Amino acid sequence: MLVSLPPNGGVRLGRRRGEGGRVATDVVEIRNALGRMRRTTGLPVAFGGLVESGRRQVRISELSGTATGALSALAVTSGNGLGGKAIALTRPCAVTDYSASRQISHEYDRPVAAEGLRSVLAVPVVVRRRVRGVLYGALRAAHPLGDRTLSAAVDAARDVAEALLLREEAGELLAAARPEPAREPADAPAWERVREAHAALRALAPRIEDAALRDELLRACGLLAAGHGEGPGVRLAPREVDVLACVAAGATNAMAAEKLGVGPETVKGYLRSAMRKLGAATRGEAVVAARRAGRLP
Structure with a gap:
């Protein structure tokens, strides 16, 4: 089963986006958000990363609660897998049983299976209508992920989006000033x-x-x-x-x-x-x- 929040359930902040950015600091925002998401949702596994500059793919760089390195540095392309679907739709999505789901493509089944993940959610971090990253949370059992879990994951992604937006606005204002x-x-x-x-x-x-x-x-x-x-x-x-x-x-x-x-x-x-x-x-x-x-x- 695929669960998609409506468009207004996504993490969106709608102002023009500057080209500046501090990648290292942005990665720290992702890392901190994953820790908060695990605490608030109770999910044992969380991972995520940023969209690579000039490309429609996310590179998984941050892992929390994983047992292997199977997901490390994985490049998730827009439209492919659960995270790629979240990127393409610019809204959160979740599956109850990743490998058996008919609602997503299965380019990444091997690393997901290697980590033993079943129920997975993916939430895009959207700043000024552009996906800047994706946060994932997962269970190692095929249990439905409830609305509270999805909402908490959306809140974590919103925190990242707000931090990235503030940093971009600050850079733009400094340049203008x-x-x-x-x-x-x-x-x-x-x-x-x-x-x-x-x-x-x-x-x-x-x-x-x-x-x-x-x-x-x-x-x-x-x-x-x-x-x-x-x-x-x-x-x-x-x-x-x-x-x-x-x-x-x-x-x-x-x-x-x-x-x-x-x-x-x-x-x-x-x-x-x-x-x-x-x-x-x-x-x-x-x-x-x-x-x-x-x-x-």
């Missing part, structure tokens, strides 16, 4: 793009778990704002700058709260504190004062 030699302060459209990038970077940085990448983002923010102040600097807390950057980009308190992952009342508190430090009576005055102080571009 790098100063261009020909850019002049009088170029209003260019400066608006700089300010938008600054606000996006400030909102994104707290969500990045990679400390080195987070520090790089914050350094980029500092470079964007530095050198444009006309008055003495003002000591603002990081979150006060985050809120002001959102306000400068035209966000309401509710919009800023959503971007920063905090409550609207928290945003109001940071904004009031920043306005007091800047001697501003309105949101607009606070933004102007922060720019003059060199805290915003």
